[in-house]
Amino acid sequence: MDDRANEAAAGSMGPGVFAEMVAAAPVPLWVIGIDGVVAFANPAALALLGYGSAAEVIGESSHDTLHHRRPDGSDYPPQTCPILDRAGSHEAGEPEWFLTRAGQALPVTWTTRPLGSSGRRLLSFAEVSDSLAANRRRPAEEGRALRHAVDVAGVPSRRLAREAMLRRVREEFGDPDFTVAALASEFHLSVRSLQVLFAEAGISPAAEIRRVRLEFAADLLAGGSTVRHAALASGFTDPGTFARAFRRQYGEPPSNQARRTSTPQ
Known part of the structure; x- marks a missing residue:
């Protein structure tokens, strides 16, 4: 044609x-x-x-x-x-x-x-199929990696392994260098294997990290924190990125929350 x-x-x-x-x-x-x-x-x-x-x-x-x-x-x-x-x-x-x-x-x-x-x-x-993706493992390899994650976490099931990883998210979210890749590496998994494990619960590791950060930031704003402090303290390095993520999560910019907190009732 x-x-x-x-x-x-x-x-x-x-x-x-x-x-x-x-x-x-x-x-x-x-x-x-x-x-x-x-x-x-x-x-x-x-x-x-x-x-x-x-x-x-x-x-x-x-x-x-x-x-x-x-x-x-x-x-x-x-x-x-x-x-x-x-x-x-x-x-x-x-x-x-x-x-x-x-x-x-x-x-x-x-x-x-x-x-x-x-x-x-x-x-x-x-x-991308398993045979073509350089950063994905074949199913058997992925299964071995997930079993290894269970061993590393010292727990008897994939569910409990996932819960151990979620605890790490709640412990480390304030570190701006804490990413999905960092979490996967800590448990000796590929990013894809980590995503598969989280997907079994209908969630994603990136979304969980972002959710915990935003919830912590919202608590800080409710307590009188400035937007900039709330962003940095919750693991965001860029206030603009934080503001966009906050708006998507809560339907309003973080400045609105800060303004309500600072306004005498």
């Missing part, structure tokens, strides 16, 4: 053979508008990321939907994301991580290409 045909097909995105073909494609396909929002997502993409319908993502920021943060919980600034680079086609040099609707990190490879001269970009992606 030449560039003119590509442009015509991409411009329709409505009823017709092309739209039906894209919708039925087994490869996850995702169209990013010139303004960076999701313009189209086929069923394969929605299924892989755990969304029930396209209505949940259409019109939303593509970057924020796919990976507004990295697996360790740190922010992923959109200006550093190669997927949003509109200059030509791009391909992931190594597996990257997208976030599912449930917040789980998913290792993927991806490619992008412009859709004619419309300014929109076509993103195709696929989950």
